[in-house]
Amino acid sequence: MVPKYRTSVDIAATRETIWSILTDASAYADWNPTLSQVRGNFELGESVVFVPADGGGRGFKVKVVELEPESRLVCRGGMPFRLFTGSRTFQLGEAGDLVRFEMFEEFSGPLARLVSATMPDQQPAFDAFATALRDASELATKPRARRRRR
Numbered sequence: 001m002v003p004k005y006r007t008s009v010d011i012a013a014t015r016e017t018i019w020s021i022l023t024d025a026s027a028y029a030d031w032n033p034t035l036s037q038v039r040g041n042f043e044l045g046e047s048v049v050f051v052p053a054d055g056g057g058r059g060f061k062v063k064v065v066e067l068e069p070e071s072r073l074v075c076r077g078g079m080p081f082r083l084f085t086g087s088r089t090f091q092l093g094e095a096g097d098l099v100r101f102e103m104f105e106e107f108s109g110p111l112a113r114l115v116s117a118t119m120p121d122q123q124p125a126f127d128a129f130a131t132a133l134r135d136a137s138e139l140a141t142k143p144r145a146r147r148r149r150r
Helices: 015-022 026-032 113-118 123-141
Strands: 003-013 034-039 045-054 060-068 072-078 085-095 098-108
Touching: 015 045, 015 085, 015 098, 015 123, 026 034, 026 060, 026 098, 026 123, 060 085
Parallel strands: none
Antiparallel strands: 003 098, 034 045, 045 060, 060 072, 072 085, 085 098
């Protein structure tokens, strides 16, 4: 069976705030413990390189294949001839007064079982990503303490 990874978290912040953090590639290392760097721009048709914090500096390149601002972002990458494809989806939805962030990844292609069998379990990294996005978004939402003038 080919693994599928999924995580979600409810966030007390606006969609705009969450989306701006999620799509600011240059700031990922500031808030996300699972990635040491993200290179590129989250724009439709553009390539983005994710460099895992524990990946020894090696990154994986994906292409932004769907983009609905403040709603849905899908990145896809893999091997030539679609022998192996990974699709990661980031989604914002409703959760009462909160915003629900969901992230999931699916693998496909003739080599999907073989390639995914060589990968470590990604669920802890998915959960850490969601928690870090929640924390960064909620921190950005808190009003800044006013400094008193002397």
